[in-house]
Amino acid sequence: MFKSFDQTFKFCTLAMAIALIYPNKNNIKKRLLCFGLLIISNLIQLYWFIVNIFESLIRLDMANITRHITVAIIVILFLFKTVYCICYGEKLGNLLNTISNDMIEANDKEEDFKNVMEKYIKKAKIGEIVWTILPGFLAMQYPLFAAICLIYDNITADYPQRYMVHEVEVPHLSNVQDDTPYFEFIFVMSLYTVMCLIPNFIGLEGFFCISTTHMCVKLKYVSCTIQKAFNDTTTSFELHNKIRDAIKRHQEALQFYEDLQNFFEPWLFAIFIMTSTCLSFNLYQISTLTSFDPKYVTFCITIVMHTYITCIFSSNLTQCAEEMTMDLYNAPWENRSDVIATKYLIFMIAKAQHSLQLGGYGVVVYNMELFVSIMKTSYSFYTLITSK
Template sequence: MSAKELRRTKKHTEDSRRFQSFDETFKYCTYGLAFALIYPNRVTIKKRLGIFVFFMFANSIQLYWFGTALVTSLIRLDMVNLTRHLTVGILIILFIFKTIYCIYNTEKFENILNTISDDMIEFNNEKEAFKDTCEEYIKKARIGQLVWVVLPIFLALQYPVYAGICLIYDNLTMDYPGRYMVHEMDIAHLTAVQDISPYFEFIFIMSLLTVMCLVPNFIGFEGFFCISTTHLCLKLKYVSYIISKAFEGAEDSLELNNKIKQGIQIHQKALKYYEDLQNFFEPWLFLIFVMTSTCVSFNLYQVYILTSPDPKHIIFGITTICHTYINCVYASNLTQCGEDLALDLYNVSWEKRFDIRGMKLLIFMIARAQRPLELGGYGIVVYNMQLFIAIMKTSYSFYTLITN
């Protein structure tokens, strides 16, 4: 067979597979994980850790300037600059935590990702009716992926774009134009010359590169949360599909019981996958609960204290609220799918077959499906829409406290 025929055969085989692996299905998330050095590959753990250490060392000057400005604001009790620096500091803390955490827990991360890939490939063997359901949930996961492509890029670009617009406007309209940094702060040891060339350009470029390096981390990890939770919803639908097909298509009692046992095994795998998700995301979910609540409060304070609204703080606050809202939505969808499973199992055609053993197995599955599938942090917070409302109320309460 010629090389051309081999390529044609390979392409035909790939086209016949409606669903592919995680890397092929969710490319944006995969690229984000790879560029952020957190794609779960056990072979590259040491290499990724080494690159991360080098990256932190390369940005050590920036971190030193930022840390000095933060400590100075704290010593002076300068709440305006302190809250402004802390909003950016929260992003840096989340970036460092997620990178180290994902590298350290590569095995857990890899198991979840491989489960998604294996399931996607396995679903190619099912009938078209269930494949349509798969397409529906893949679209939901891709929506979450797309949201986490747009939000981090939009948030990161608003800093240099805003500074650039202000620089251009001042140069066109003023004899002595001002200088605007990516993030305004007093640069340690360079305060007197930080607005003079070439120091200003050097600081601006370094700040721009640092900000843009944070983007892949949020695209990859937050996007993966939306994808993995949606995939669990799909696994639960797969359980109800298998049980429904068992009661509708089994020819005798033996075949019925065997197919129900297959459904039980798939259900147990789904529950194991849920436990893996909870164990892996738990520290991160707790951390972002604390961080986003604080961040929203600080941005409200900035909007309140300034004489004229600053677009940067308004955009940052909206983005932070969206961060919390999206996570709560996808976690709530998972909980709802878990509740729907018990109803879906009850609605199968069990009344058409009087099989005592099959009925007992089905009752066992219905009882097991009534356990709530909730994602949260250390039993302190549970992610759902009630949590989102509570975070907004808490943030406003904290805002009123610091304004007083």
Template sequence: MKYTTLRDTYKILTFAMGLGLTYPNPKTEKRRVVCILISLLTIMPVSLMIFWDIYKCWLRRDILNIIRHCTIIGPFLGGFAKMLIMHLKRSAGKQIIDEIDRDYAMYNHLPPAYKAIVNTSIQKSLIYCERYWGITVLTCVTIFPLMATVLNIYNFLFKSEPEKYMIHDLNNPFAAPEDRFNSPYFELMFAYMMYCCFFYVINYLGYDGFFGLCINHACLKMDLYCKAFEDALKEKNENAIYEKIVGVIKEQNRLFEYVDLIQESFNKWLGMILIATMIQICNCMYHITEGFEFDVRYIIFIIGSVVHIYLPCRYSTKLKHESVETSTRLYCSGWEHTTSPRVRSTVLYMVARCQRPSEITAFNMLVFDMDLFVSILQTSYSMYTLLRS
């Protein structure tokens, strides 16, 4: 069997979802809940320490360090919010995976022309949703421990009085600020933050990549039933044409149900990143321009933040465009060559239904598309100029 399951096709993505406790497997549901609680407990100390330092910074009106902490802790806790959202939406998530597995099993029996379309779609998903997105997440997160490690090694090898660097500079709440570099606190915090970086990677690699994969599969379903509709009209027998068109309509209805599942699973997450990304981009720009020195880590982080909101907008726009384009493809499929009234009337309803675009919204209100992406960047810059003033 050339096409098997989602887990076998996208091994890296589903592995990250499993580690990130966002893979909706009913067999591991109780175990996943326990692991989520344990994970929240393990990251609670560093979160409380950061919030305590934010409070101390607020007392002395140290806005720069408040923004520096918020830039890190916001997306970090957002990763754990994904665990909770996916647990609450585990039923819809499981139905999405089951639908993809069902489709892959069906694709094994399709003609070569259809398999070529499937192969192209899967290859694009592997490249963009798994490989390129994985590189983006790894670059944005690992730049922090990598730079800290390189600077520590360089200072200890080439400087008589080496200066220590933390992954994220955080004061010891029970000691003076300069004591944060004393042993064993420094070494323990370095290892602890490496552990936090691990959660950063798996939380953003799996869940966000899964959204892009779901959208790409919806577009694949549209391509296939448009191709099936064109082939159906090439049949010589009227009953054969009608029977195959009925099959196309069934697949079209499955698509609409599938898109509804995507909407149900991700609409709260999309609303969350919509607000969080505007704040994140604003914070990063402020830190870069108003900080004490140029920091390449936050340059990469702001690029990653822009990519993080660009991809959902881009995928949602792709779904919207493909759904509208479907009506044109159906209309241009050669229906005028058939004289059957019931076939022609069926085509009319199919075209009319496709003219209503399939859209993904945040909080069931804001449509995700490229216009929204531009609006997010404009709002982020407005917030940045307001913060500077």
């Protein structure tokens, strides 16, 4: 009924493999080599981009500064995540192996636990599907918007305008960049860069949703084990053994949480800074436009969705941990009159009262309050950079 991670979450696995972040000790040198070649193949684009940002800063051209930095943030985040996942592949591999082992082990469990596993796998697949669609939609809107505008102008205008994937002044070619074959070369290079970015965001963001949901499975399994221990056992010996097994499972769940927090902590901190900045700059871009531009509006909505999804999955984990306390207390312990079992349960309830939250270096804690705070902070920053 349940299979390993790579067979259950195929889109996420494929994206991680293409993005060179799927943990495998045997091919780490090959992945580093491929990543180096990927950077080299995009050096021309990076050079153009850096020159445009530098020149915009010299001119204090806020419109172009915000426009270029918005895209630069996505590129920086891509580079950071790839390097981080390759360097800390062992941590990522431990999380992935734990998820695979737990899902395979669930085939031998009771029907109640299988139902819990099935329920949360469906939730994890929702996160996987969202992160399969969202990054592709965000990245491909740039070439699609440019292509649609090119086709429309060629049909309706006598002297059609040329639209780039991302408008830049190409150093040394600014006078001829709209002419054939330079324009076509720049367009293809930009499209290639966009395609390189997509798998990384599908893979790691999707894995975050899957791993946080799996943490909920581990907590629910502990609660389910305690319930069955008090309901189904007939002797104190059986009861004590079942509770000890639940305690062991609880410790394993807490260790998984520690591994989850340790691995994702730098990523969570980075996306907090970058998505907030990106959102503010996009609001500024929208405010300076004289007409409606779907590209920037779509980008803004996607950034909000990125923050929301990360916050909602983290919040679900925190809520599940809080529910565990009541699940343990609601076990029919009062029917057994077993002092030792009751003491075990008291210790478990006390341990379960520690809040399980995901955050970045103690600076941010991901929950729905943070989502509201980011929206307010981004708007405040937007008002600051637009003030005269």
